[in-house]
Amino acid sequence: MNTLDAINARKSTRGFSKRQISDADLEKILFAGGQAAVGGADFKSLKLIVVQNPEVLKAIDESSAKARPGTHPLYGAPTLVVLAGSRSILENIEYTNAGCVIENMMVAAADLGIDSIYLWMSMYGINNDPEIVKCLGFPEGFTCIGTMALGYADREFKKLKADEQRIEVSYIR
Numbered sequence: 299m300n301t302l303d304a305i306n307a308r309k310s311t312r313g314f315s316k317r318q319i320s321d322a323d324l325e326k327i328l329f330a331g332g333q334a335a336v337g338g339a340d341f342k343s344l345k346l347i348v349v350q351n352p353e354v355l356k357a358i359d360e361s362s363a364k365a366r367p368g369t370h371p372l373y374g375a376p377t378l379v380v381l382a383g384s385r386s387i388l389e390n391i392e393y394t395n396a397g398c399v400i401e402n403m404m405v406a407a408a409d410l411g412i413d414s415i416y417l418w419m420s421m422y423g424i425n426n427d428p429e430i431v432k433c434l435g436f437p438e439g440f441t442c443i444g445t446m447a448l449g450y451a452d453r454e455f456k457k458l459k460a461d462e463q464r465i466e467v468s469y470i471r
């Protein structure tokens with residue numbers, strides 16, 4: 299798949315089967331994350347943590363659902379990639395870095411035929427539960443700054459307005 303096709307193929311998946319992705323594909327996706335643009339090249343301010351343990355995934359799902367009881371914010375995904383970050387060179391730049399890293403990983407996943415979704419909800423679920431934070435082993439001064447679920451969709455999901463320019467553009471020429 300060429301780059302533009304992979305960018306277009308990426309879409310949010312909100313229901314996953316139990317089928318796990320291969321370690322080889324996971325490594326490629328994580329590598330793509332590590333190739334992202336990062337402000338000030340401050341790569342040490344970021345850390346990727348892969349969660350595939352069913353009990354830990356369940357704990358994160360339940361903690362994340364506290365804001366919306368009765369939901370499953372992880373959508374049953376068998377892999378959750380947690381991006382931890384510390385304060386970096388400029389205020390809040392870590393969240394911009396997170397966007398770059400996670401988008402790279404989602405596009406790489408799409409290229410490999412793997413479904414994904416960027417999850418903000420689970421960030422709160424993680425950061426608000428000290429037991430989960432401890433279990434994930436964040437370095438000192440790090441918090442969760444973004445997460446991404448990976449796996450295979452359990453039904454078909456359509457990308458919103460896939461054939462349209464979704465963001466307004468203006469030209470100053």
Ligand SMILES: Cc1cc2nc3c(=O)[nH]c(=O)nc-3n(C[C@H](O)[C@H](O)[C@H](O)COP(=O)(O)O)c2cc1C
Binds near residue numbers: 308310311418457458
């Ligand atoms: C920073 C960020 C956080 C998001 N958090 C969630 C989330 O917690 N739950 C969810 O269902 N979708 C989440 N999404 C997915 C968006 O809703 C989705 O990208 C948008 O609806 C466009 O659809 P598409 O990804 O299929 O193109 C998030 C997306 C981004 C970029």
